[in-house]
Amino acid sequence: MDILDNTNEETGKLQQIIKQFYPFAKEYLDFGDDPNVVLRSDTENAGNFLGKTAYYAPDSYEIHLFIDKRHPKDVLRSLSHELVHHSQNCRGEFDRKYENQPQIGEIGYAQDNPHLRNMEKEAYLVGNLLFRDWCDGLSSQFSAILLENEEKMDKNEKKTAQKEQKILKSEPKTPQKEAKKPLKQWYYGSLYDKLTSKWTKK
Numbered sequence: 001m002d003i004l005d006n007t008n009e010e011t012g013k014l015q016q017i018i019k020q021f022y023p024f025a026k027e028y029l030d031f032g033d034d035p036n037v038v039l040r041s042d043t044e045n046a047g048n049f050l051g052k053t054a055y056y057a058p059d060s061y062e063i064h065l066f067i068d069k070r071h072p073k074d075v076l077r078s079l080s081h082e083l084v085h086h087s088q089n090c091r092g093e094f095d096r097k098y099e100n101q102p103q104i105g106e107i108g109y110a111q112d113n114p115h116l117r118n119m120e121k122e123a124y125l126v127g128n129l130l131f132r133d134w135c136d137g138l139s140s141q142f143s144a145i146l147l148e149n150e151e152k153m154d155k156n157e158k159k160t161a162q163k164e165q166k167i168l169k170s171e172p173k174t175p176q177k178e179a180k181k182p183l184k185q186w187y188y189g190s191l192y193d194k195l196t197s198k199w200t201k202k
């Protein structure tokens, strides 16, 4: 398994984790031929919530992983999923050519084909189990790398949460200030309401 880095990012640690994960996955999924992994950067894709995160190209045995703004754990979960597609390919599941079929993993590819839909179900189920089992048995060295990255993410998330709280706290101040001004108006208003309700009742 070769890793091709087509990004401008620092991917050393990610590649290290991928190389640690791969033999475990290969044994777990029990496939013969090795795929290649292509790390990709696509800033337009990263900004899109529904953008592609990964796909598998059955003809070239290539797994493409988009890594922009993604936690290594998340990238690895994608790899796990695509490796299941690779094992399906080795099993001959994609041998029948589907006309105008997009690459495995592209949005909508499994929508109206029951066979590909089943392949997708298997990839989600087995891919998640495989990744979880690997995480459970992770050596302290690698869980430290993942944790270190996770802490960085946590700090960023905390900053965002603090900003959001500030915004939330600042919001009620405005209506409160405004509420003090029309107090007299409110008083007369409610007095008027009470009087009119009395008058209209009688």
Ligand SMILES: [Zn+2]
Pocket: 081, 085, 104, 105, 120, 123
């Ligand atoms: Zn898939």
